Amino acid sequence: MLKQTVVTRFAPSPTGFMHVGALRTGLFAWLVAKQAGGTFILRIEDTDKNREVEGSVEHIIQCVRMLGLEYEYGPDKPGATGPYMQSQRLEIYHEWAKKMIADGRAYADPYTPEELNHFREEAKAKKQPFLYRNHRPDNPPVWDGRLPLRFLSKPRDYSWNDEVMGDLKTGEEVIDDIVLIKSDGYPTYNFAHIVDDAEMGVTHVIRGQEFISSTPNYLNIYDALSLKYPIFATMPHIMNDQGNKKLGKRDGAKDVLGYIAEGYLPETMLSFIATLGWNDGTTQEIYERADLVEKFSLKRVQKSGARFDQRRLQWMNGHFIRELEPKELALRLERFLSPAAKKAEPIYRQAVIELCQDRLKSLSDINTLSNFFFEQPTPDTSLISSHKQLKKLSNAELVGLLSATHDSLSETEWSQDAIQSSLNGLLETTGQKPVILFSIIRIAITWAPFSPELDKTLVLLGKDEALARIAAAKSVITDRQS
């Protein structure tokens, strides 16, 4: 007996939005394939023309590549079991459908949508679930491709194993005559994915929780086609912040590209998404891709849904940013820099970037953190009036502190050590607490809510510029209304 190769697939539909939960399913499918040395397929499930959004396929591919989930076969990577766009496989589905008709396991649905709706309303009124098979037509017409084609189910109970959920079972009451081919000629997901998985040799079907209740119907179809069941793995949903429903666009959820555009690193997204509902049983919190391939296991995927926690994402992003080599950081930051920063001397710019590295939670933070290095800051005296220590001081006192600072720094050699001791000397001559003296200097220099260390900032900014800013700040404060 040959050892069966693992084949997994990620099968999103091109509806324009790559949800993190969907992508996580893709990631896990990729991991299962990679750790077994198997094959990973990207298959586009575009059987619903109405919901299709232009450009989605490219978007999906970008998202998948962004996380480094390379696939062996996909819409742009032809293979023997392709094509990998369902809309290009219509003849295949029709062949299978004809075989099912010949076997007496599929029939044309003669009802109008109105009639169907009526049945559905009836069931609802009786507070019963709707089952089409209660209305099976006695003599269905010959299927000419213009009517929906339905599966002739053989209701029975099922129990099956799910790699994540464990043993599952249902009674025969959930089995129904589901639609195989729609009246527009396209197959339903329900039919297409079974055909494709069989043709493509998919061994592990990894998908979201919403499919768990239709799985017995799929099992009934596998049986009708005498197909071997694949291994099932059902992923719990990722919930919104309140934890009360599936995460969606309305909760401010962005697709992965959106997060990356905001300055989250791909490696952050990978590690974050992977640990949303999975861990390896150790106290490890951060995973690189290679770690995941080595340590991932479907068996350790959580059964319950996890909430998407932005704060944890931020923390993790800060962690990955701090791990970046300075040169690499500069490269990643390029897209986010202001025009002024881009025009600056490369060596100066690099020094500023390195000074800011520890403080970045997101790449896009670079501007608020460093703009004052590249252009004149706009004075914002609310930084003083909202400062819990500084707001107690009068304008005269603040100006006095800045004057003393100006005097002392003008006579200081411009090195970090000299500036440091000059500043320390000021503590004694002014008799002020460090938090007051250094906060007002910092604000005068940067006019920013936060900024890198004061001594290093001064060194980098240069003596003339630093003194000029202190002088300018004095007149701003003099004019300020308390």
Added chain:
RNA sequence: GGCCUCAUCGUCUAAUGGUUAGGACACCAGGUUUUCAUCCUGGCAAUCGGAGUUCGAUUCUCCGUGAGGUCACCA
């Protein structure tokens, strides 16, 4: 309403038929003689409820409760 699934700190989670129920994020306090951040130390904080099995249950069973999913010519 039927059916299915799930349930440990606020959040993500670990653990076992016997532990002071562990870690991380967040939060709070202190330190690194300046902000913010990093880093370090400490703190707060959880087994949904009720029965049963057991010497012992967070863990096993049952019943509740709560939450999610599903009952489409959507996936």
